[in-house]
Amino acid sequence: MESFSIDEVFLDMTGTSLIYPDPIQTAHEIKDKIKNELGFTVNVGISTNKLLAKMASDFEKPDKVHTLFPNEIPVKMWPLPVRDLLFLGKASEKKLTEAGMYTIGDMAHARETEIQVLLGKKAGHQLYRYACGIDDSPVKAQPEEAKxxxxxxxxxxxxxxxxxxxxxxxxxxxxxxxxxxxxxxxxxxxxxxxxxxxxxxxxxxxxxxxxxxxxxxxxxxxxxxxxxxxxxxxxxxxxxxxxxxxxxxxxxxxxxxxxxxxxxxxxxxxxxxxxxxxxxxxxxxxxxxxxxxxxxxxxxxxxxxxxxxxxx
Missing domain, CATH: 3.30.1490.100 (DNA polymerase, Y-family, little finger domain)
Structure with a gap:
C-alpha cells in the first residue's frame, strides 16, 4: 500500500488472486466496510496501473467503484477534457486548448513532439504517456528518500x-x-x-x-x-x-x-x-x-x- 495524498492510497493486489479472485467485488467490500465501520464514503478505482486506477477513482462520486482497464480508455478516458488528466495544471491546459487539443484523446492522438513543444520536453513526455494510459511506476510501501x-x-x-x-x-x-x-x-x-x-x-x-x-x-x-x-x-x-x-x-x-x-x-x-x-x-x-x-x-x-x- 502506498500513500498518495492525505486521503488517498494505492493498493497493489498482485499475487492475491487465489484469496481475492474478483477485484471488483473486493473493492465493494473495502468501500462498504469503510462506510459501515468508519462512517464516511470513499470511491475506489480499479485498473492495471496507478494512473488509470487514480483516474477511475475520480469518476462519478460518492460511494462508487469504477474500472478503467486499458481496453476501456477510448470510451471512458479519452473523451474527458485535458484538465482531468492527472498532474495536468491550468497553465498546461491553456497551452493545449489554444493549440486545439481539448480532450485527453486529442493529446493521445497527437505526436509526442507536439506535446513537448507546448509543455516542455520532460513534462510533455510524461503527460503524453499518461494521455495514452501508460504508467510504469510501482506501488511502493516506503517512499523514496527525497533528493x-x-x-x-x-x-x-x-x-x-x-x-x-x-x-x-x-x-x-x-x-x-x-x-x-x-x-x-x-x-x-x-x-x-x-x-x-x-x-x-x-x-x-x-x-x-x-x-x-x-x-x-x-x-x-x-x-x-x-x-x-x-x-x-x-x-x-x-x-x-x-x-x-x-x-x-x-x-x-x-x-x-x-x-x-x-x-x-x-x-x-x-x-x-x-x-x-x-x-x-x-x-x-x-x-x-x-x-x-x-x-x-x-x-x-x-x-x-x-x-x-x-x-x-
Missing part, C-alpha cells in the same frame, strides 16, 4: 517588478523549508528558477557555508540569487529548490553572526510548523506576505496553499 524539495508557480499575468516577486519568493521558501524540516533535513544548496515569455528557464544556484533549515536564511539566499540574475524581463514562472540535503545536526557557529537571533528564528519556524501541522497549512503565514498588495502574490499563495501535502 531535494522544490516548488514552482506559473502565472497567467506577467511579473514585471521586484515588489511582485519577493512576496512570492518568500512564500515559496516558507513552503519548501517547512516540507524539508518535516523530513528532518537541512540543505546546503539553494537555487532559484524563473521563466521568461520566450519559455526559456533560467536557474541560478548558491552553496551555503553551513547546512540550514531556517526559512529566513533560505529566503535571503534566494532573494540575493534572484536580484543578481534577473534583468527585468517579464516573467511567467518562479521557483525555488533546496538540494544537497543532510540530516547532520552539527552547525559551526560564526563569530560574525548574531547566533542568538538565529536561534530565535529557528524557534519561530518550529512554532509555525507545529501550528500548521495541527490546524492546517493555511492557518498561519508571515506578516510580510499577508501585507503584500500584489494580486499575483495572492494567486501564488492560493496555488501553493496545499503544496506541502502533495507527494514528494
Amino acid at each position: 531535494g524539495f522544490s516548488v514552482e508557480t506559473t502565472f497567467n499575468d506577467d511579473i514585471v517588478s521586484v515588489d511582485q516577486v519577493l512576496p512570492i519568493l518568500l512564500e515559496q521558501c516558507d513552503v519548501v523549508a517547512t516540507r524539508m524540516r518535516r523530513k528532518g533535513k537541512k540543505c546546503i544548496s539553494v537555487s532559484v528558477t524563473f521563466r521568461t515569455l520566450d519559455f526559456k528557464n533560467k536557474s541560478h544556484q548558491t552553496t551555503l557555508p553551513n547546512a540550514t533549515d531556517t526559512t529566513d536564511e533560505i529566503y535571503k539566499k534566494a532573494k540575493k540569487l534572484f536580484t543578481e540574475s534577473w534583468k527585468g524581463e517579464p516573467l511567467r514562472l518562479i521557483g525555488v529548490a533546496l538540494t544537497n540535503l543532510t540530516d547532520e545536526s552539527f552547525e559551526q557557529l560564526s563569530l560574525f553572526e548574531d547566533n542568538e537571533k538565529k536561534e530565535r528564528k529557528r524557534k519561530l519556524d518550529a512554532t509555525m510548523d507545529a501550528i500548521r501541522q495541527k490546524f492546517g497549512n493555511d492557518k498561519i503565514t508571515r506578516a510580510s506576505i499577508m501585507n503584500s498588495n500584489s494580486g499575483i502574490a495572492r494567486k501564488a499563495r492560493a496555488q501553493m496553499k496545499n503544496e506541502d501535502e502533495k507527494p514528494e
